Amino acid sequence: MSGLSFQFGTVGTPEATPNKPGGSVGTMLFLTELGLNALEIGWVRAVRVTEKTCAEIKATAEEHKVGISVHAPYFINFNADTEEWPKSRQRLMDAAYYGYLAGATEIVFHPGSYFGKEPAEVLPLVLERLQGCIDELRRNNNPVTLCPETMGKSAMIGSLDDVLEMSTRVEGVKPCLDFAHLHARPGDGSMNTYGEWLHLLERYAERLGAESLQNLHVHLSGIAYTHAGEKEHLPLLEADLDLKALFRALHQVNAGGKMLCESPRKIQEKDALLLKDLWLEISGEG
DSSP, X not given: OOOOSEEEEEESXXXXXXXXXXXXXXXXXXXXXXXXXXXXEEOOSOOOOOHHHHHHHHHHHHHHTOEEEEEOOSOOOTTOOTTTHHHHHHHHHHHHHHHHHTTOSXXXXXXXXXXXXXXXXXXXXXXXXXXXXXXXXXXXXOOOEEEEBOOSBTTBSOOHHHHHHHHHHSTTBOOBEEHHHHHHTTSSSOSOSHHHHHHHHHHHHHHHOGGGGGGEEEEEOEEEEETTEEEEEEOGGGSOOOHHHHHHHHHHTTOOEEEEEOSOGGGHHHHHHHHHHHHHHHHOOO
16 A cells, blocks of 8 residues: 555554564564554654664665654753753754754654743744754755644643744744644643644645645644643543544645654554554545
8 A cells, every 4th residue: 555645653663563673673674564654763862873873774764665754852942041952952953963864854843831931922032043953954964854843731832823933934844743732732622623623734734835735744642631731642542532533634635744653652553553544544545
């Protein structure tokens, strides 16, 4: 079943992945055996990898036609104070450097916290710093796309408006649409109908162009939430996220790109296959 609009895979290594050969190479081999063809490498604690290992990852991805992205460390905050910001920035730049060597095209990151301020007060600094990161990457002939992720708590930088503004204002940036986070962020069970998802995707196209819908970077999982937003990720079938409504909306706008499952590791590859099968059912592709 080649030629699907989306490449399906996981964020990080599922629990069922064999120990040998291990690492990202072993994860790709495991996923491709299952019929999955995307991997977001989870360097979420720190970037600890050699250039040699990156070359092995890239070669394996090219051989097996696996789409590669990287999730940068969690400890990045574009609204950090002047003392902390250089450390945050270096974590992202390390992920971008080694990610490019590993064959990644997108580097996903969490933008940080508002620290109680209004988005309009915070975003100018975020945009300035983001532009600086892109400028340095391009000076070093690094073409990766930086992907600010939509976040599941309203206290965090990462509303749809935030990531669209970053992507509109800074060339070389595009959103990572975490639909579970977008559902959880309001804290009231909204953002879960066909009409709501279609409107969101239409807004995305209005800001970034209709063609951008064919190159989405998507995270998906089940999710638990409170009035404050995201609580924890869940298996897809244990959550209230209406996947059929979401996929109908994605199909309606002819969406495509990468769709990475972020369900708990014990069920991650099974949920990734569930997403692929549901997309086949709704899209009629394959």
